[in-house]
Amino acid sequence: xxxxxxxxxxLRRLPxxxxxxxxxxxxxxxxxxxxxxxxxxxxxxxxxxxxxAASGSGRPKTGYNTExxxxxxxxxxxxxSVTKTVLVGAGNLGKALLSYDGFSxxxxxxxxxxxxxxxxxxxxxxxxPVLPMEDLEVVCTEKKIHLGIxxxxxxxxxxxxxxxxxxxxxxxxxxAPTILKVPKGVLVENENLASSxxxxxxxxxxxxxxxxxxx
Amino acid sequence: xxxxxxxxxxLRRLPxxxxxxxxxxxxxxxxxxxxxxxxxxxxxxxxxxxxxAASGSGRPKTGYNTExxxxxxxxxxxxxSVTKTVLVGAGNLGKALLSYDGFSxxxxxxxxxxxxxxxxxxxxxxxxPVLPMEDLEVVCTEKKIHLGIxxxxxxxxxxxxxxxxxxxxxxxxxxAPTILKVPKGVLVENENLASSxxxxxxxxxxxxxxxxxxx
Numbered sequence: 450x451x452x453x454x455x456x457x458x459x460l461r462r463l464p465x466x467x468x469x470x471x472x473x474x475x476x477x478x479x480x481x482x483x484x485x486x487x488x489x490x491x492x493x494x495x496x497x498x499x500x501x502a503a504s505g506s507g508r509p510k511t512g513y514n515t516e517x518x519x520x521x522x523x524x525x526x527x528x529x530s531v532t533k534t535v536l537v538g539a540g541n542l543g544k545a546l547l548s549y550d551g552f553s554x555x556x557x558x559x560x561x562x563x564x565x566x567x568x569x570x571x572x573x574x575x576x577x578p579v580l581p582m583e584d585l586e587v588v589c590t591e592k593k594i595h596l597g598i599x600x601x602x603x604x605x606x607x608x609x610x611x612x613x614x615x616x617x618x619x620x621x622x623x624x625a626p627t628i629l630k631v632p633k634g635v636l637v638e639n640e641n642l643a644s645s646x647x648x649x650x651x652x653x654x655x656x657x658x659x660x661x662x663x664x
Numbered sequence: 665x666x667x668x669x670x671x672x673x674x675l676r677r678l679p680x681x682x683x684x685x686x687x688x689x690x691x692x693x694x695x696x697x698x699x700x701x702x703x704x705x706x707x708x709x710x711x712x713x714x715x716x717a718a719s720g721s722g723r724p725k726t727g728y729n730t731e732x733x734x735x736x737x738x739x740x741x742x743x744x745s746v747t748k749t750v751l752v753g754a755g756n757l758g759k760a761l762l763s764y765d766g767f768s769x770x771x772x773x774x775x776x777x778x779x780x781x782x783x784x785x786x787x788x789x790x791x792x793p794v795l796p797m798e799d800l801e802v803v804c805t806e807k808k809i810h811l812g813i814x815x816x817x818x819x820x821x822x823x824x825x826x827x828x829x830x831x832x833x834x835x836x837x838x839x840a841p842t843i844l845k846v847p848k849g850v851l852v853e854n855e856n857l858a859s860s861x862x863x864x865x866x867x868x869x870x871x872x873x874x875x876x877x878x879x
Binding site for chain 2: 454455457462469472491525526530541544545548549551554555556557595596603604619620626628630636641643646647648649650653654655
């Protein structure tokens with residue numbers, strides 16, 4: 450409980466800054482908020498506020514010590530602790546996520562995948578075991594899992610969500626393109642690829658930027 | 665140019681309604697905005713407005729004809745036309761997207777992937793050819809591609825983005841966790857998995873829902 454609560458919109462930008470800082474750490478022992486803002490073409494008041502939320506103020510003239518700032522951002526983003534998670538639904542998207550190696554940078558450890566398909570269960574995908582749904586409860590409770598990833602088809606998503614919550618899950622990363630009903634205190638983060646596609650498609654059809662009608 | 669411009673936030677919700685309507689089309693010839701709202705636990709004023717933007721008003725008492733509404737949503741979302749696209753970066757995430765079969769529902773056709781890795785070029789991933797970067801220009805211009813998907817590492821993302829734009833791309837779906845600089849008129853839709861993870865991680869660490877401090 451020693452992490453500060455950081456506003457959601459700030460939190461979403463921090464991984465971008467962190468990536469950048471890691472790329473320049475060799476050459477820049479110090480960095481100012483203005484330099485970070487310039488690198489991304491962002492407003493420097495915004496960047497100063499974002500970095501301040503994670504780290505406190507930079508020093509006048511020298512700015513932030515780059516290594517210290519990286520450390521503080523990693524702390525804020527939970528990169529320095531390991532969050533164990535389970536993934537339900539080992540279809541194409543599930544397989545993709547299991548094989549994606551970027552999550553470990555953010556402290557995410559997918560310990561197992563679950564599926565109803567008996568041709569998949571018992572196999573390994575990118576070194577992770579695929580287990581039958583019947584094992585979900587015992588794994589979640591014994592390993593004290595609090596984060597679940599849902600990559601099942603829409604028709605199964607709510608039922609999987611309900612099961613996960615009954616087994617102690619408090620945060621859900623939902624890739625099924627539907628709205629999940631959850632009790633208060635459970636957080637759902639939706640990753641809806643179809644929504645992004647809809648926005649891109651309208652832009653191309655209209656031949657102009659839709660920001661003009663952003664609500 | 666016969667598609668209406670729909671506000672972005674509405675557009676993001678339409679694929680969810682569409683999925684639901686398809687699931688109930690056999691049993692429900694008519695459906696009201698209220699029934700859709702109830703199915704997702706959403707506010708019915710919101711849903712009425714969203715459906716109205718895509719389709720016009722439902723009829724009093726009977727609501728919408730389900731098949732007509734599906735057709736109109738598909739029209740709005742560009743599902744009924746094919747958008748050809750190229751993907752740059754055939755690493756884990758790129759492979760995952762190439763093998764994901766949900767995109768064709770939304771009219772997306774990835775015609776080829778591009779990579780600098782000569783052990784990948786010349787191969788097929790899920791039936792799609794992986795081509796060397798040198799071929800990017802000729803494919804984009806000859807096939808009149810306007811949408812590009814970026815799944816390269818951060819360090820290469822801006823350079824790939826610049827190339828795509830110079831070859832005629834007007835909309836970019838960016839999976840690299842960085843902010844791309846683009847000229848006016850080009851739309852970037854960012855899919856930053858690390859940002860979602862940061863939000864979920866904070867929720868778990870804090871033991872309470874971060875909505876309380878949503879800005």
